[in-house]
Amino acid sequence: MIDWITGAYSGLTAAKDITKALIEIKEAAAVSGKALELNAVILDVQDKLFNARNEREDLQRQIKELESKLASVESWEETKSRYQLVSIHDGCHVYIENGQEPDLHSPPPYYCPTCFLNRNLVILQSPIRTMNRRTYKCAVCGTETLETRA
Structure with a gap:
């Protein structure tokens, strides 16, 4: 999970650097190349965030399943004690x-x-x-x- 946070952060840092470079560049061809590079970085960050959301949903589902199993075990232990x-x-x-x-x-x-x-x-x-x-x-x-x- 830390991997996607690190990847997203480095992607956003690269996007910031590319944006700064765009401001400094006057030449149209260079601006176009940097814009494509920026677009690729943004797509990569979006992909990492999407994967992180899926991972979080999977973990939440697993937590609910484990909580349900624990409640079942606790209920049986209470019944068994009688x-x-x-x-x-x-x-x-x-x-x-x-x-x-x-x-x-x-x-x-x-x-x-x-x-x-x-x-x-x-x-x-x-x-x-x-x-x-x-x-x-x-x-x-x-x-x-x-x-x-x-």
Whole structure:
């Protein structure tokens, strides 16, 4: 970014010098040559300023994208802090809201641990009951979690 500022400054300095030379020149042919030279310098400065504007717009877009990503991460971290990982059976883990305890008779909503790690809060679907256990299934990723009654 500094390159275009330096280039624009040197171009404007050259334009100033050429303008001074034009004032001092009396001969028409020399004036015409210096005018062409001045025009070339001005076009070069315009090109550098145009490129600088494009670069600035690209940087502004990148900043907005990064700010959006940061807001998303911060939002997830706040959501994540409201849940805890609990074991409902040996080797079977689910997420529940902080302060709740797994209850075999009236369980709180269980959240899929696989989806949770992917920053997605998905309630495990109603259990499929068999003799002494319930199987919860995630409708999004298909994870199954088994809960055994004591």
